[in-house]
Amino acid sequence: MQFPVVVGVDGSMGSLRALDWAAQEAARSRLPLRVVHASLWERYEGMRPTFDTERPAEQILAEHLVASAQERAHRLHAEVSVVADIQPEDPVNALVHESQEAALVVVGSRGRGRIAGMLLGSVGLALAGRSRCPVVVVPATVPDVQPKPGRVVVGIGDAPGPSAAARFAFDRAASRHGELVAVRAWRCPVHETADHPLLADSPASAHRQRAEEHLENVLAVLERTGAEAAVQRSVVQGPVHQILIEAAVGAELLVVGAHRAGGPRGLLIGPVNHAVLHYAPCPVAVVPDTR
Template sequence: MRRGRQPPAQHLHAEVSVVADIRPEDPVSALVRESHEAALVVLGSRGLGRIAGMLLGSVRLALAGRSHCPVVVIPAATPSARPKPGRIVVGIGDAAGPSAAAHFAFAQATSRHGELIAARAWRCPAHEAADHPLLAGSSASTHRRQAEEHLEDVPAVLERTRSDAVVHRSVLQGPVHQILIEEAEGAELLVVGAHHAGGHHGLRPGPVNHAVLHCAPCPVAVVPDNTRSLRAGARATLP
């Protein structure tokens, strides 16, 4: 490891200590090792385009699947619209209680005295509509109601612990990645979770995370679903 001179980033906030390290190893291995003690790992997007960026060898995808702390990816492109101050979006999955991603997102919204958009996507399985065409409408209503009930329960736990952020619930029909990308328009941050896959492969970025990392119009935070990231979420505050 070779330590460089004072980096230009020091000029942004003089009170923050900045150290530049040059290491003779691949970026993913170096950053995964640093993530053991870090509150956040932040990466930039080089704007390779959607086709090149979707390649599975991406440093962003590899790190999102192996990091021990939340990973935030900042897009290279300037958003088409100015983000609404304090607006944070989080995807709510099927877990019974708030996930590490939900806790992290709520902490970010609270630190900004802003608002948290808890988004839940729902879809009526194709086989239900095909097998029971006369009951398709009833089946869709059932799935929507279940999504709404779940979205009432999960954020309610967070609201009882903190009061500096306003929580809005959004239940929409469609693919999860599409819903999250649309909700992220005008947001300062989109938060998604990563789940343990077991073995030495770490976490699963998954197709939803794969899509939002490359297509979301705002920075994306991928939060590992473990207790260490849950603790880090309370102290890792993004500007």
């Protein structure tokens, strides 16, 4: 069974950019596309007398919205199988439910919320923290720098082997016949000095060497998977969020991971993911460490 690429639409310009991105990703991955609009009109107005021939304006708007989105996706990629659905739910709950049987869920960074100036809408942030599959948040505006075709950036964390985010990023770079930029950030703790027994040379050079070795070990495993993508290594000193945002300039996609928390709390998004979701100049994929 092929899980689809799911995209949430609400008629905003941000959701149209998300729709276009999702349709292209579905075409590239040879997956079906599922267009979802979450509207509460049915919950409150769906039970109407059978003799009442007038449809509520909310229903007409919702039907027109998903039909237009479906037609737009067909126009962009005629080879993709596209279905559309209206869910009588709030957007976050509807898309979290969809994520249980989706390859990935795509949303725009800003929707039709009342605070239009927000850099990241509440739906994108909440979904990134609760989804059961990778979530891609597409910026509402066109980037200042034209992305290099096929470039995918991923942050490499402390896990001894490739994380789910690293594997996802490598697969996406390979499917684009592009380039994976693997970024390993490092910092030298202030309390460490050259007198430390493990730091015979300078503290900075020792930490950099460890970061380089760790990155090589992770990439060695990835490159044995059989997928083909050019790999660029980037080992940089500094704050992780700042390094990833700078690396994402000119990229088609930035990939970060999220750890599963215990209980109903969902995923631990963390300050790094918050920062890249708000400020990255390209689409950001948040990949949970377990499905």
